[in-house]
Amino acid sequence: xxxxxxxxxxxxxxxxxxxxxxxxxxxxxxxxxxxxxxxxxxxxxxxxxxxxxxxxxxxxxxxxxxxxxxxxxxxxxxxxxxxxxxxxxxxxxxxxxxxxxxxxxxxxxxxxxxxxxxxxxxxxxxxxxxxxxxxxxxxxxxxxxxxxxxxxxxxxxxx
Amino acid sequence: xxxxxxxxxxxxxxxxxxxxxxxxxxxxxxxxxxxxxxxxxxxxxxxxxxxxxxxxxxxxxxxxxxxxxxxxxxxxxxxxxxxxxxxxxxxxxxxxxxxxxxxxxxxxxxxxxxxxxxxxxxxxxxxxxxxxxxxxxxxxxxxxxxxxxxxxxxxxxxxxxxxxxxxxxxxxxxxxxxxxxxxxxxxxxxxxx
Numbered sequence: 001x002x003x004x005x006x007x008x009x010x011x012x013x014x015x016x017x018x019x020x021x022x023x024x025x026x027x028x029x030x031x032x033x034x035x036x037x038x039x040x041x042x043x044x045x046x047x048x049x050x051x052x053x054x055x056x057x058x059x060x061x062x063x064x065x066x067x068x069x070x071x072x073x074x075x076x077x078x079x080x081x082x083x084x085x086x087x088x089x090x091x092x093x094x095x096x097x098x099x100x101x102x103x104x105x106x107x108x109x110x111x112x113x114x115x116x117x118x119x120x121x122x123x124x125x126x127x128x129x130x131x132x133x134x135x136x137x138x139x140x141x142x143x144x145x146x147x148x149x150x151x152x153x154x155x156x157x158x159x
Numbered sequence: 160x161x162x163x164x165x166x167x168x169x170x171x172x173x174x175x176x177x178x179x180x181x182x183x184x185x186x187x188x189x190x191x192x193x194x195x196x197x198x199x200x201x202x203x204x205x206x207x208x209x210x211x212x213x214x215x216x217x218x219x220x221x222x223x224x225x226x227x228x229x230x231x232x233x234x235x236x237x238x239x240x241x242x243x244x245x246x247x248x249x250x251x252x253x254x255x256x257x258x259x260x261x262x263x264x265x266x267x268x269x270x271x272x273x274x275x276x277x278x279x280x281x282x283x284x285x286x287x288x289x290x291x292x293x294x295x296x297x298x299x300x301x302x303x304x305x306x307x308x309x310x311x312x313x314x315x316x317x318x319x320x321x322x323x324x325x326x327x328x329x330x331x332x333x334x335x336x337x338x339x340x341x342x343x344x345x346x347x348x349x350x351x352x
Binding site: 002003004005006031032059060061062063065069070071072073074095096097098101103104105107108109111122123124125126128130157158159 | 178180181182183185204207214215216245246247248249250251252253268276277278279280281282283302303304305306307308311312313315341343345347348
């Protein structure tokens with residue numbers, strides 16, 4: 001029997017500047033998470049991720065292109081997973097597979113489109129931890145902040 | 160027509176709204192398998208859904224840090240597939256390649272030897288208009304990666320099946336090993352009006 005899914009779980013729309021955003025108490029009744037965001041901020045820079053308050057044990061690889069060409073980078077930390085832009089015309093979409101499972105590390109696919117500076121990327125990341133994800137925090141590189149108008153929509157997908 | 164309106168749709172003019180993205184089936188592997196198949200698709204879902212999506216967290220029993228998953232439609236193992244990939248591996252410059260006349264089409268990167276260390280690849284595959292027949296060859300796209308302890312890579316694949324038949328089955332198979340225990344592969348349907 002088909003089961004409707006892609007269920008909205010939470011929305012954050014910033015009305016002022018914030019040094020971080022957090023989705024807490026994420027329900028464990030879904031299998032995948034999808035985060036659709038417009039991470040508008042006061043600087044174009046990286047943002048850093050923590051799951052369950054833990055910001056270590058991440059690895060990743062990102063393929064990107066901009067006006068200067070194309071590059072692939074690897075990461076041994078939580079860099080390269082999220083970007084903030086001082087131009088609101090961008091989007092960052094995450095897909096976290098099996099976030100509620102406890103028998104595997106958490107793997108992510110990320111797409112970034114930042115047309116203002118001709119940046120587009122596709123990346124894959126892994127959190128080297130088998131715990132279910134109960135909270136997600138995204139923090140722009142210090143001392144920068146998210147700005148009014150930034151939006152973050154979190155969805156759950158059953159399996 | 161006073162203006163060049165071209166294609167025009169009035170949102171809400173028909174039975175728009177309501178749930179549109181449904182979980183159809185999931186396979187949670189309790190043992191390694193050389194392939195997995197979703198069957199009877201057109202008969203079960205063809206009248207309800209316009210597109211299909213496969214979402215997976217999966218790995219292979221063998222291979223290196225990065226291996227490949229392939230897709231077949233309707234059990235066709237003839238040389239009727241073409242694939243194209245845009246990929247970034249480790250710190251190399253992103254590259255692309257295309258192969259024609261294949262007996263299956265590569266559709267995703269997948270971690271090899273990942274089970275023991277909990278390393279499963281994230282995979283999302285979209286199959287567009289699978290149940291239309293006689294008009295279009297079938298196209299699928301894959302977004303996937305492997306961020307293993309070994310090689311790391313991310314890829315965007317196109318898979319072309321040179322056949323306009325409605326899709327009745329989808330098979331996913333590992334190229335260098337079996338799809339390993341604890342891999343999870345789910346099939347979703349997306350409606351249209």
